[in-house]
Amino acid sequence: MSTAAAAGEPDSHATAIAAERRWAWVVIAIMALLVAMMIFTGLHWSAMPPSRVETVDVKTLHLKGEFVESNLGTSVGADGKVTVRLIAQQYSFQPQCIVVPAGVPVTFRGTSTDTIHGFVVGRTNANTMLIPAFVSTFTTTFPKPGEQLMPCHEYCGTGHEAMWARVQVLPAEEFMAKAKPGERLSCVPR
Numbered sequence: 001m002s003t004a005a006a007a008g009e010p011d012s013h014a015t016a017i018a019a020e021r022r023w024a025w026v027v028i029a030i031m032a033l034l035v036a037m038m039i040f041t042g043l044h045w046s047a048m049p050p051s052r053v054e055t056v057d058v059k060t061l062h063l064k065g066e067f068v069e070s071n072l073g074t075s076v077g078a079d080g081k082v083t084v085r086l087i088a089q090q091y092s093f094q095p096q097c098i099v100v101p102a103g104v105p106v107t108f109r110g111t112s113t114d115t116i117h118g119f120v121v122g123r124t125n126a127n128t129m130l131i132p133a134f135v136s137t138f139t140t141t142f143p144k145p146g147e148q149l150m151p152c153h154e155y156c157g158t159g160h161e162a163m164w165a166r167v168q169v170l171p172a173e174e175f176m177a178k179a180k181p182g183e184r185l186s187c188v189p190r
């Protein structure tokens with residue numbers, strides 16, 4: 001018999017075991033809560049997906065359809081709408097240099113060929129994720145001319161920190177003078 005038990009004090013070993021058991025239950029409860037949240041959100045999203053989901057076949061992305069290489073870059077539609085189409089891949093954007101007009105709404109349409117990427121244009125609100133098999137789109141207006149950096153902001157692998165493109169915002173007249181119907185503009189040096 002130990003001297004502590006003989007003196008009527010609680011057995012420190014038994015106290016430690018009881019405390020460990022309590023903490024084990026706390027950890028089990030936290031894990032159960034997280035798993036329950038995952039199950040709930042999974043079922044919730046599959047039952048009520050977001051309203052605008054646009055998909056694209058990632059296996060034929062380079063071969064046909066909207067995101068073939070010759071269709072990437074900035075285009076001006078017959079209605080005057082400016083659209084930028086781009087793809088992200090480990091570890092670059094295509095095109096690497098995007099040209100847009102200032103003060104005119106520009107619609108971005110992008111997707112990824114391999115894993116989840118994303119981009120933000122300088123300090124503007126142009127910011128999206130690019131997810132394989134889905135088309136991300138948003139419309140924004142760049143208020144003033146200048147050059148902006150466009151880094152990938154979703155960690156996508158070992159080359160992530162070197163993944164970025166440039167966005168050249170030109171005065172609207174200068175941009176429109178360059179844009180020809182049916183052509184895709186970019187500022188990638190040829």
Ligand SMILES: [Cu+2]
Binds near residue numbers: 088091153163
């Ligand atoms: Cu990336």
